[in-house]
Amino acid sequence: MIEFKNVYFAYDEKLILKNISFKVNASEALVIMGPSGSGKSTILRLILGLECPQKGDIIIEDKNICRMKESQKQNIRKKIGMVFQDGALFDSLSIWENVGYYLLEHTNMSVEEIGQKAIKMLGFVGLDAQEIMDKLPEQLSGGMQRRVAIGRALLSTNPKVMLYDEPTTGLDPQSAENVLGLIKKLHHEISIATIVVTHQIADAVALADRFIVIVEGEVVFDGNLEELSRCNQPKVKGFLAPFRKSFFKVAQKKFIEI
Amino acid sequence: MFNNISYLRKELTIFKAINKWLKNFAYELQNMFFFSLRMLGAMFSRPFYFSETKEQLYLIGVGSLYLIVLTGIFAGQGFALAFSVELALFGAKDYLGRIMVLAIIRELGPVLTSLMIAARVAAGITAELGAMKSSNQIDAMVAFGIDPIKKLAVPRLISLIIMVPALTIICDIIALFGGYIISVFIAHVSSTMYWSSVREKLIFGNIFIGLLKPAVFSFVIAFIACYKGFTSAGGTKGVGRATTDSVVLTSITILMVNFFITRVVFALLKGYLL
Structure with a gap:
């Protein structure tokens, strides 16, 4: 469904991604891990077509997004739901306006109708819609904001792929588990491909069918949990070293189901 | 060696x-x-964001009104006061109205209004867009199929094109009225003499140059403020730096463009200005 073919990407002469190649299949849950600044988030931006690689191809549903015009990219983006780091909710809009943003901008549906859909979606992501729908994003906790962002992505594009950029960073353990539970629920109930970028091993183990580890812009590991726990590649070992002791405990951890 | x-x-x-x-x-x-x-192109293509434009018209126009009124009244009074003393030395106090028109309508009105709007509005635009960019809101907009230039920049450009000339006219009128207060109560020029002197110089050339300048300045403010906002980087510190750059660059550019417009208009329309 999504394929990176020998992708190179640089910001201001600094090479961020070097020869990245991987494939994500429909309904697969892929976690991209790596230390901060290793280029993980850039991969999500490339999938959305927000950036273009200097070299290589990114194929989404048999189409190369790098060679598309902005208007053509829109058709691809309609199939992708993106949850940005910190939620990226529109801070001047209320919660229901945020959730119904796409419908407000792109459809002729009435405000009441969109409001109803937003309430339903807020309920789906485990939030009390009546309580929060007229609030501003800043009035919600970090975990609630993240769930609103997931609801917005779902209602917006009816996605085939969900992208999550550091979905639990900065959240307290309870909120982080709620968000992880919601991501798992979405992946299993709606059966869509999921790509999660994180540097937190607990998130990765809880969510992934497959792991990619990126260090200094290069893919140093691509495989499942068992292969990861046995991997002897020095860069992978270096990245996992702080988590080694808790690795298997984390792998067996149960996450709250919403 | x-x-x-x-x-x-x-x-x-x-x-x-x-x-x-x-x-x-x-x-x-x-x-x-x-x-x-890109901004100019987006101005003429669908979709048009009328409610955002209306909101910006209010924020830029009504929000800047008090600033322009204060600028106009004190600039007009200060200028009239300084010149009335000099003109009195030559027994030419009756010409104060003419000088006020030349200074206010041609130069001070457009420049001061635009500088004030640059300080208030350009800073606001850059800070707002910069904050949206650093919190990924602009990327989220793109991800939802919305062109941020059309949605965020064009309404601000249109509002500035309408409001900067309108506020300049208000500033001019108030500054001339400020000059009138000084003329009558301090320089002791009769009211009739002041206004007839003002009318003598309210000719096509002066009014044209007085409206052309704010129209051009509105593009300068919108282009620089939006560009700096959209390209800001480096978190809150970066937004702060972009906002400062935006105000400084807008102010300097306004003064430079003002000189060039005056030079060009004098060369082309000299007959209409005297």
């Missing part, structure tokens, strides 16, 4: 720094030019 080598190295470093600065400047100028073209 070693001294010479270290001197040469130092020189090379300076040349490299200058070269880098010039390259960055040219690159920035080129980007700003293409960004401005």
Whole structure:
């Protein structure tokens, strides 16, 4: 469904991604891990077509997004739901306006109708819609904001792929588990491909069918949990070293189901 | 010999720094030019965001009104006061109205209004867009199929095109009224003499130049403020830096463009200005 073919990407002469190649299949849950600044988030931006690689191809549903015009990219983006780091909710809009943003901008549906859909979606992501729908994003906790962002992505594009950029960073353990539970629920109930970028091993183990580890812009590991726990590649070992002791405990951890 | 080598190295470093600065400047100028073209193009293509434009008209126009009224009244009074003393020395106090029109309508009205709007509005636009960019809101907009230039920049450009000339007219009228207060109550020029002197110079050329300038300045403010906002980087510190750059660059550009417009209009429309 999504394929990176020998992708190179640089910001201001600094090479961020070097020869990245991987494939994500429909309904697969892929976690991209790596230390901060290793280029993980850039991969999500490339999938959305927000950036273009200097070299290589990114194929989404048999189409190369790098060679598309902005208007053509829109058709691809309609199939992708993106949850940005910190939620990226529109801070001047209320919660229901945020959730119904796409419908407000792109459809002729009435405000009441969109409001109803937003309430339903807020309920789906485990939030009390009546309580929060007229609030501003800043009035919600970090975990609630993240769930609103997931609801917005779902209602917006009816996605085939969900992208999550550091979905639990900065959240307290309870909120982080709620968000992880919601991501798992979405992946299993709606059966869509999921790509999660994180540097937190607990998130990765809880969510992934497959792991990619990126260090200094290069893919140093691509495989499942068992292969990861046995991997002897020095860069992978270096990245996992702080988590080694808790690795298997984390792998067996149960996450709250919403 | 070693001294010479270290001197040469130092020189090379300076040349490299200058070269880098010039390259960055040219690159920035080129980007700003293409960004401005994109903004102009987006102005004439669908969708049109009427409610955002209405909101910006209110924020820029009504929000800046008190500032423009204060600027107009004190600039007009200060200018009239300074000139009435000088003109009195030559027994030419009756010409105060003419001088007020030339100074206020042609130069001070457009420049002061635009500088005030640059300080208030350009800073606001850059800070708002910069904050949206650093919190990924602009990327989220793109991800939802919305062109942020159309949605965020064009309503601000249209509002500035309408409001800067309108506020300049208000500033001109208030400054002339400020001049009138000084003329009558301090310089003791009769009310009739002041207003007839003002009317003598309210001719096509002066009014044209007085409206052309704010119209051009509105583009300058919108292009620079939006560009700086959209390209800000480096978190809150970066937004702060972009906001400062935006106000400084807008103010300097307004003063430079003001000079060139005056020069060109004088060359082309001299007959209509005297």
